[in-house]
Amino acid sequence: MSTVVATKPKTRFALTEDWTVVVLGLLSISLALSGLIIPAPKFDWASTDDLFTSVFTSKNGLLIVEQFLFTYVLALLGTWLRGDGSGTNSVRATLLGFPVIFALTLLALLLSGNKTLKGLNLEAVIFSLSIGLAVGNLFRLPDWLRGALSTELFVKIGLVLLGTTVIFGDILKAGSLGLIQALAVVVSVWYFAYWISKRLKVDDELTMMLASAVSICGVSAAIATSGAIQGDGKKLSYVISLVLITAIPMMLFMPYAANALGLSPAITGAWLGGTIDTTGAVVASGTLAGEEALKISTIVKFSQNVLLGVAAFAISVYWTYTKNQSETVKTSKPTLGVIWERFPKFILGFLAASLLFSFVISPETVNVVKGSLKSLQGLWFALAFTSIGLETRFADLFNADNRRPLYAFLIAQTFNIFITLGIAYLLFR
Template identity: 55%
Template sequence: MPKKTLHEDWIAVIIAFLTIGLVLFGLKPVLPKIAVWNDASFITAQFAGVEIWKQTGILFLWVLGSLLLAKSFTGKVEVTKLFLSLLFIIFVTLLAQFIASYKTLKDFGIEVVLFSLILGLLISNLVGVPAILKPAIQTELYIKIGLVLLGANVLFDDIIKAGGLGILQSVAVVFTVWYFSFWVCRKLKLDDEFRMMISSAVSICGVSAAIATAGAIEGDNKKLSHVISLVLIVAIPMMLFMPYIATWAHMPPAVAGAWLGGTIDTSGAVVAAGTMLGEEALKYATLVKFSQNVLLGLAAFFISLYWSYSRKEAGYEKPTLRTIWERFPKFVLGFIGASLLFSFLLPAESVAAAKGPLKELQTYWFAIAFTCIGLETKFTDIFKMENGRPAMAFIIAQAFNIIFTLVIAYLVFGRS
């Protein structure tokens, strides 16, 4: 009988809470900090010193230890390949931080995650990533660890306030956008599997929703892979341009964050875009995104219900309440748990001492995740399948989502 492995969500929660525990007990890793620079002599002086490489080594060992722990839960550990792959990813991420520290770019407030993504995309699409450098590309795991750590910096009062409003926005958006997406897919003559997966990905929460829907309807893995590629590729320009549109339009932070959280289809891209707009917008973006994630289990249950009863002759298993629990994103519980811990259970001195190091670790998890997103994204994938009709349906549905969610965000959060 094959060994049962732990779900990635739970692995992320375990690693994040071990991190929190270590920091609370005084182990606060000193991670690489590249000072703002504007001339070549300063670069030489900075990288000639031992300190920057010592800090990089600490970052590498911290992430490697986390990865080895994660892999031990799955029973698949290839230390040499993992070592080489992670070394490459850390190098690219450090290079991204170096670029982001250039004075002119720093003055524009551009975050390191953007350059992590761009470098990864350039390598993936111009050179390619050899198989030996792929084992440490664990995007979803890195994002989920970072999101649980983010909970330590979001007070529970904020969750109650913004989370309640976020659920209100999410219900309106998910129902309307899902129906519109399904209608567009039908107009473009896509089959039922594509319709269900694209509609869920656009309206609920991107990759996780597509995977949950594919599981609920026992969908074709090739179609699922294509929808995931669409989610990742379309999220990139949204992540890059929507923060600047929000700034140009002078949106309140709550509205801007709710707009980003309700439209961008990957949690990591939501975090990166929210980070560009500041802490307040990031808080609302994350909470609205989590509000949509919470609906995932319920959505998967109803999709399973519809699919099984509309295809009785195929003999699909009838869904149960267990379906909701199995599809529910467990890292959301980790985020809430971290917020509860730092809001109510820890003394103020411990909270003040731990928040800084945890924020620094969280930033690096996101930066590494975005390096990985770039490294695993191929722009050439988008128009290959079915003459680009799934891509066209996805883009049309997403355009509607952007406009409709902005209206709802103003109605719900405009007076927050």
């Protein structure tokens, strides 16, 4: 009687998620630079008539379809490259589920394009998260849709593309004072937010995201930090919600507070730009304070945005080092090989894109492709937050354990307001 010997099936070459993201992000940039530019669709509207004259047109519809096909192909390619054919994120699940995620995200982009809602500084990601939460909590998601929720893939592709907007030359033109303030604010506020979070016994992941969001640049910093430490998407959505909710009253009241304090336009602008966490809210608040205040606030905010790459790199090195220490013998130190293995490789894609657009690509070429890449970056972020919402339960977002991070965020933001005012006064008086 012959014996049948079971042979182990061959596994094909597959990339890790981070290397997959680097490949897809740089591929998107390379295609744009080679001439394959996906124009950004229009989503701005003020009335029902605007919807049919500017958004729901054949030309704009074609642009939306082009973006859908481009991101659809990349999502499928990303699933295949990771070798997830038999896992939770199978190619079949992506093939069926991604169009649904895109359709929900498209609805979010339409809502965020409304003039009234835009005036409240409600960004697309908050609509994506809200729609995802509503659908995910009202309906039972089929397995094929759950299998398509590649949140980390979507977020990190967006982060690599974010690197194309961080142009170091612009910061040098903006002036040294803005950079000095940005460094002083980021370091002092980040450390204070970290300290107060630890005192309130907030967990490590939330602490890192919260400190970065308060001190650097709000939504983008929280997303970058979550990617660097491979954080929980539910915790990220909670921090993003705090950032967006607190930005609205700060945007409205801080210009009036500056006027009541008798601050000069320059000090007012530096205060607004260094304190308010989202770029859109900074612009809106600076507009209320006047032309000079708007200019200074934008310079300071952009200075903080440029520090995002450096901060994400430092956080990722710190996290890989300390995480290794917590998982092994406390007295042993991780080797460079271990740190490299744990280091989030998408950071390299972000830095490569930033250096490429800062020092290699001509300003003329940057102007040609930046609109398309910026639109794709925002789309990937919105897709990620739709996915986070779909896989998150309301009970997870609003339980009693979230009170401590809320208190930590509010205390850190209060500290941010006062320390930034002092630094702005010293530098811009």
